[in-house]
Amino acid sequence: MKIDILSLFPEMFDGVLKSSIMGKASEKGAVTFKVTNFRSFTTNKHNKVDDYPFGGGAGMVLMPQPLFDAVEAMRQTHRQKPRIILTSPQGKPFQQHDAEDLAKESGLIFICGHYEGFDERIPQHLVTDEFSIGDFVMTGGELAAMAMIDSIVRLLPGVLGNETSAVTDSFSTGLLEHPHYTRPADFRGLKVPDILLSGNHEKIAEWRHRESFRRTYNRRPDLLNGRILTDQESRWLTEFEHQKEK
Template identity: 50%
Template sequence: MDEPKSPPQRSHGRKTMRPTLVPRDLMEDAPELASVWKAQVITLLPEAFPGVLGLSLTGRALKDGLWQLETVPLRQFGEGKHRNVDDTPAGGGAGMVLRPDIMADTIDHARVRIAPMAPLIYLSPRGRPLTQKLAQQLAAGPGVTLICGRFEGLDQRVIDHYDIIEVSLGDFVLTGGEIAAQAMIDAIVRLLPGVLGNEASTEEESFSDGLLEHSQYTRPAIWRGMEIPPVLMSGHHGEIAKWRRAQSEDLTRDRRPDLWEAHQARRKTD
């Protein structure tokens, strides 16, 4: 006697969808999308991407096509059997320098795949600081091509020839530009429409108006003997706004006198 057939599974005949453990799959075979903000990354470590950008809100937005990410492996344009991309510094010194001819070939290949108005940025400790204002400017554009430095840096002639903008994450040195590139892309992508889902959150956070953000609280109302400031529980929105503004000003004055001076200067000219 034949055994009874088991009922067909609900997914029978359909493509099974399951979460991936490899965020890089978000970048594989992705179609080119018109009018979508795009980040190109020239790097010796393409396997480092998307990294944290493939997770949480940025990863969801990448999957949903709200932005695109493309790596351009520098090594594929290298020279010789070992695909060399660097050489010793002219004038002597420690370390190696990325060669201008190799980098130029890589840049020329990359730039035809992105909008002409997208800026070319080199992540460098000697660059201008990455600020919220710069992130907002870049988010308003078509995208960006980022160059991740390695070794002792990039031949200056390439920077001059392509009018490359140098941007720094801060007054410290990393082993390469990949971490800085991911931080910069994250700062930009979260400003793109639809990524956060709450446009007001980007208007009230630190640096949005030149000040640090006020302190935040949530339930429980009393935790380890410490209460939420009563004004936040009052329901009086005008008083809450005044309290938050005062908090922002006090924090900025105390922790970032440079920002406070710039804020005061802007108020005098307004």
């Protein structure tokens, strides 16, 4: 995968793209990153990329010319037509299925905004996807882009050491992930559930499914809305509801 990032502050990405999973993914050749300051594409004699909004109002708005020219230049370096992603608090909420979808692409271009916003011709006529990582506003789109890129890159083949890790992550199955334990089995009197020490993999898998379902019911019941429950999950749901009523 080739990922281009257009930002006014490319130095923000230095540590993130070279560290941890993303750094290893790059070393393995699973992904290549290029961060470009789109100010270098402006034709404005004052090197500006923003201007006052028509009609008045607070703040500055990013002009279309630098970003259109930057994206058009980036497109030429991709073998296939890349998805162009705009980070914006007005975008649709970014979710795990979006990361899984984007991980199938050969190329992505991320546009990180700043100031009051974008000229509306950018989201309407340039980008293919507009995403938000939450109902809050940040200074710029760099941190949002980092979060999305991390969630995408870790899904690329060969990036994670254990290929089942991404499959069982929270949200990948529609449920939150089950609890995890490691050594020692008894820490200050706090013991690991006996089932995990039993060696019975079938029972362990059932326990993990049950605890995953319980955690989702307790913490994110909204994720169960519209879920087609198995017979076992229906029984667990009835049990959890009875326990909650007591």
